[in-house]
Amino acid sequence: MEKSEEEQLTGQRITYTLESSLDSVNKVEETAEQMAKKAGIDEDEIFRVAMAVREAAVNAVLHGNSYDPEKRITASFENTGESLVIRITDQGKGLDPDTLPDPLAPENLLRGSGRGIFLIRSFMDEVHFKQLHPGTELTLIKHLGTAQTGS
């Protein structure tokens, strides 16, 4: 683990503070995958959770912090027993989800970007945005009752 990384374990929640880098994105994705595996959900759901969390981390690092070496992202992971709750924050200029173009609209289908938030919303049960002034917090929730469990 790099010096700039901090790890905090509070109850059942683990929080990382990470540099704005692709390594951090990969670490966050791997942690989400491990968490989902431990929760006993099936492989397709593990993939969806890990991918949604990866997309949220990419947004934080790339669109939020613009790879700024002075800025950090945080990622917290919690299994409440009823849900997996993942929170990702950045220190960027903020994100208004209502202004995002619809990637399924015919005029946007051939765009080379703009599908991250759409995939997050498709794969998770709840997605919440909070403005931090500066920065954005994304909360991703997968209900374990509705997630298909592995056999």
Next chain:
Amino acid sequence: MSMKVSTRQVDGVTILDLSGRITLGEGSVQLRDAIRDLLAKGSKLILLNLADVNYIDSSGIGELVSAYTTVRNQGGELKLLNLTKKVHDLLQITKLYTVFDVKDDEASAIASFTRS
């Protein structure tokens, strides 16, 4: 974590066999460079074999779309071959499955290209 690209020529079509992950900063850049190199060499009939691509993120999906439009804008054709279930599902969710010409048999895919 990264992607591997190998190139074959069959009946005037360039087949890119991709394996691994097409994701931000890794496979995406490799795919973009591979397409750019092919177009620079005048190879405009391109078949992307995704049989061994086990993961693709939104950046990778965007790169596939960019590859498709770039090749098409230069008068070429780009088609997809052998999608894994995950990639297939992602293209369905994002409504791109009908945008791309998706094939599951290499020989018929090669025959389907328009030769001038």
